Amino acid sequence: MKIGLFIPCYIDAFYPEAGIATLELLEKLGQDVEYPLDQTCCGQPMGNSGCNSDAAAAEALFVRNFAKYDKIVMPSGSCTHHVRDNFDAIPQTDEVRHVRENTYELVEFLHDVLKVDAFPWAEFNHTVGLHNSCGTLRALRTASMSELGEKPFSKPMDLLSKVKGIRFVTPRRPDECCGFGGTFSVTEEAVSARMGVDKVRDHYQAGAEYIVSADSSCVMHQQGCAERAGVPIRFIHIAQILNGAAQ
Amino acid sequence: MSNKPVNHAKAAEHFLEDAPHLQFHDERLWDMRQKRDAQMHILPEWQELREEASRIKEHTLSRLPEYLEQFEENAKKNGIHVHWARDGAEHNRIVGEILKAHNARNLIKSKSMVTEECDMRPYLAKQGVTVTETDLGERIQQLDDQLPSHIVVPAVHKLTSDVAKIFAKDYHTDPNIRDPHLLAEAQRQAARPVILHADAGMTGGNFVVAETGTFVVCTNEGNADLSATVPNLHIATIGIERLVPRMADLGVFIRLLSRSALGSPITQYTTHFRGPQKGGEMHVVLVDNGRSARLGMEDFWTSLKCIRCGACMNTCPVYRRSGGLSYGAVYSGPIGAIIDPTFNERKYSTLPYASTLNGSCTNVCPVKINIHEQLYKWRRVLVQHHEMPFVKREIMHMAGKLMGQPKLYRAAIKATEVSLSTMPRFVLYNWLNPWGKHRENPHPVKQTFNDWYRKNREKAEPAAAPETKK
Numbered sequence: 001m002k003i004g005l006f007i008p009c010y011i012d013a014f015y016p017e018a019g020i021a022t023l024e025l026l027e028k029l030g031q032d033v034e035y036p037l038d039q040t041c042c043g044q045p046m047g048n049s050g051c052n053s054d055a056a057a058a059e060a061l062f063v064r065n066f067a068k069y070d071k072i073v074m075p076s077g078s079c080t081h082h083v084r085d086n087f088d089a090i091p092q093t094d095e096v097r098h099v100r101e102n103t104y105e106l107v108e109f110l111h112d113v114l115k116v117d118a119f120p121w122a123e124f125n126h127t128v129g130l131h132n133s134c135g136t137l138r139a140l141r142t143a144s145m146s147e148l149g150e151k152p153f154s155k156p157m158d159l160l161s162k163v164k165g166i167r168f169v170t171p172r173r174p175d176e177c178c179g180f181g182g183t184f185s186v187t188e189e190a191v192s193a194r195m196g197v198d199k200v201r202d203h204y205q206a207g208a209e210y211i212v213s214a215d216s217s218c219v220m221h222q223q224g225c226a227e228r229a230g231v232p233i234r235f236i237h238i239a240q241i242l243n244g245a246a247q
Numbered sequence: 248m249s250n251k252p253v254n255h256a257k258a259a260e261h262f263l264e265d266a267p268h269l270q271f272h273d274e275r276l277w278d279m280r281q282k283r284d285a286q287m288h289i290l291p292e293w294q295e296l297r298e299e300a301s302r303i304k305e306h307t308l309s310r311l312p313e314y315l316e317q318f319e320e321n322a323k324k325n326g327i328h329v330h331w332a333r334d335g336a337e338h339n340r341i342v343g344e345i346l347k348a349h350n351a352r353n354l355i356k357s358k359s360m361v362t363e364e365c366d367m368r369p370y371l372a373k374q375g376v377t378v379t380e381t382d383l384g385e386r387i388q389q390l391d392d393q394l395p396s397h398i399v400v401p402a403v404h405k406l407t408s409d410v411a412k413i414f415a416k417d418y419h420t421d422p423n424i425r426d427p428h429l430l431a432e433a434q435r436q437a438a439r440p441v442i443l444h445a446d447a448g449m450t451g452g453n454f455v456v457a458e459t460g461t462f463v464v465c466t467n468e469g470n471a472d473l474s475a476t477v478p479n480l481h482i483a484t485i486g487i488e489r490l491v492p493r494m495a496d497l498g499v500f501i502r503l504l505s506r507s508a509l510g511s512p513i514t515q516y517t518t519h520f521r522g523p524q525k526g527g528e529m530h531v532v533l534v535d536n537g538r539s540a541r542l543g544m545e546d547f548w549t550s551l552k553c554i555r556c557g558a559c560m561n562t563c564p565v566y567r568r569s570g571g572l573s574y575g576a577v578y579s580g581p582i583g584a585i586i587d588p589t590f591n592e593r594k595y596s597t598l599p600y601a602s603t604l605n606g607s608c609t610n611v612c613p614v615k616i617n618i619h620e621q622l623y624k625w626r627r628v629l630v631q632h633h634e635m636p637f638v639k640r641e642i643m644h645m646a647g648k649l650m651g652q653p654k655l656y657r658a659a660i661k662a663t664e665v666s667l668s669t670m671p672r673f674v675l676y677n678w679l680n681p682w683g684k685h686r687e688n689p690h691p692v693k694q695t696f697n698d699w700y701r702k703n704r705e706k707a708e709p710a711a712a713p714e715t716k717k
Contacts, residue, residue, distance in 0.1 A: 007696045007697075010689075012695045013660055013689075013695055014690070014692060015689075015692075016692055016694065016695055016696040016698075016699055037697065037700070037701065038653035039653070040649075040650045040651070040653055040656045041656075043650065045646060046646060046647045046650075048604065048623070049626060049635075049643050050599075050623075050626025050627045050629055050630040051635075051640065051644065051647065053647075054643050054646070054647030056651075057648060057651020057652075058650035058651055061650070061653065086623070134604070134605035134606055134607075138605065138606035138609075138610065139606065145607075145610060147284075147607055147611045148294065148610055149288050173277070175607070176564050176607075177607065179564065179565075179603060180603065182603075183639075184602070184604075185682065186682055187256060187600055187639070187681075188255070188256045188565070189256070189684055189686075190256065190684075190685070191256070191565055191568050191569050192603075193684070193686050194568050194685075195565075195568060195603075196686065198568075223687070224686030224687045224688065224689065225685065228686050228687050
């Protein structure tokens with residue numbers, strides 16, 4: 001199985017350590033991983049703004065980069081959601097369908113495809129609050145959502161609980177959106193920032209030292225809100241913990 | 248009426264500046280969401296009920312003309328006068344004529360979102376009819392000359408102290424009252440004489456049953472029952488989408504409605520209206536006002552399944568932090584953002600963007616309207632119809648082009664890094680930069696992932712792979 005690694009633009013530019021951890025983790029798990037150098041973006045920002053035709057170039061490039069792989073893995077729920085559910089600015093050829101059907105968010109890839117049952121190298125002696133992005137929670141369904149009253153399950157929690165030393169806390173409103181929402185964070189900045197501050201305070205008051213998430217876009221926003229409001233909480237991508245992050 | 252796009256972002260910013268109101272609003276509605284969750288957990292068949300409700304509504308909408316005619320026929324047999332209104336103006340004219348024929352000057356009414364759509368009160372005021380809202384929240388909003396900010400709890404954005412001030416002005420009560428019971432009593436004392444001397448009563452209708460020619464009104468205050476039965480003349484204004492085929496279908500909706508809305512098992516009053524009272528007259532005005540057109544919209548017709556419970560508003564983190572009035576429309580919150588543009592695309596073009604697309608609304612909706620997917624689709628439609636601001640459209644156009652060209656993209660990333668590390672703070676955080684207004688920017692990094700990969704995994708390859716030609 002040949003894996004193509006997609007590193008979303010904001011991880012590439014602002015959170016390279018999350019990308020490195022993703023690559024190293026997949027390598028530790030014995031996977032054959034390649035990162036096509038000419039990648040840019042999955043097209044989500046244009047698609048979410050309604051400017052779908054403007055997503056065509058990014059989507060075409062994405063397919064050119066990744067069509068040759070058996071599986072495409074990315075450390076981002078929202079990009080996976082875009083590729084899987086909304087990637088229709090270009091004609092739906094067999095190649096495009098192959099890419100869309102074989103794209104995985106990192107947690108679901110580890111949990112559902114590789115079925116990883118141990119991370120012997122990982123230890124994290126901290127109290128963490130898990131932030132499920134709305135893309136992972138309500139589109140990819142990697143965890144149960146409170147709206148449906150379904151039997152609780154959580155793929156990210158299944159993975160994290162295999163890490164030595166880690167402790168969890170649950171905020172009062174675990175499923176509430178943090179307010180990033182792509183361009184929403186700029187066009188509706190006041191509401192967005194307020195949602196972000198409420199989110200990080202909720203985790204902090206629950207006793208979390210770290211907010212851990214599979215989505216760095218939410219983290220980028222939450223971190224900005226926490227720093228401005230002076231909420232002393234740290235942020236980490238789930239790949240970094242599973243890869244055995246430096247304490 | 249102004250056609251200018253509603254500035255939701257600005258109104259929301261204003262709402263956020265008032266900490267006591269914001270906190271109350273957010274907590275009160277979140278509490279309703281939690282009570283709804285508790286009711287859901289009591290019923291193991293909750294998801295089946297949602298599915299069933301959705302199916303009944305979709306079936307009914309797919310045969311709407313037949314069921315409407317069936318209702319009309321059966322209602323007439325029950326002695327109900329049935330009227331058809333194409334739009335708000337026709338509705339208002341019909342109501343005005345009925346009132347005139349009875350020489351009715353004082354109309355009491357219970358909550359009805361359709362009459363808000365039709366902007367009925369100002370029309371009747373010009374005809375010399377005094378309209379008095381009998382629902383407590385709606386009456387507060389009427390006295391304050393504001394639209395309802397929520398479809399179930401219309402004055403939820405107000406604190407007790409706000410209501411005390413409004414009542415002091417109109418009812419001459421103590422403006423410092425802080426006990427909600429005393430305020431409710433003041434409203435009761437003020438409303439009773441008006442109700443007793445009213446010439447006509449008006450209600451909405453939550454559900455209309457085709458096979459029986461009857462309709463159902465659900466309230467918690469009993470004010471609809473007083474409005475409908477104290478005067479001899481009862482007019483019910485009802486949207487044409489409120490139909491269910493059979494009486495047997497009703498139970499599904501009655502079980503879902505109040506549980507979804509307030510988290511109570513059922514409304515205090517669930518009244519079936521079957522015909523006029525002795526010596527009285529009953530009129531039903533069936534209102535289209537854009538509904539037929541919406542029914543023909545492939546991506547948006549299922550919004551007509553809505554039973555107006557407000558669950559999507561209660562769960563919406565944006566609505567809770569911006570307040571219903573910030574939507575500048577009769578319908579606010581997630582359901583408003585997908586319905587309002589059908590009334591006026593330009594004016595409400597901003598509302599589908601007042602969402603993070605988080606999807607909580609869709610998953611609490613008792614009739615399974617895919618609200619957040621419709622918000623996404625509306626954005627596409629609005630861009631196609633040139634209703635997105637030009638600057639924003641251009642930014643996305645440029646970004647889209649850049650994302651298709653890896654080399655240019657890499658150069659742009661380098662420029663961003665340089666600007667983040669060298670630009671003075673006041674440039675990054677000035678008013679032109681909305682990100683930085685209430686947030687720090689992401690920290691600049693020493694190297695991008697792409698650089699790291701080239702150095703650590705691609706040692707054999709000196710430069711970037713040549714750009715593939717299209």
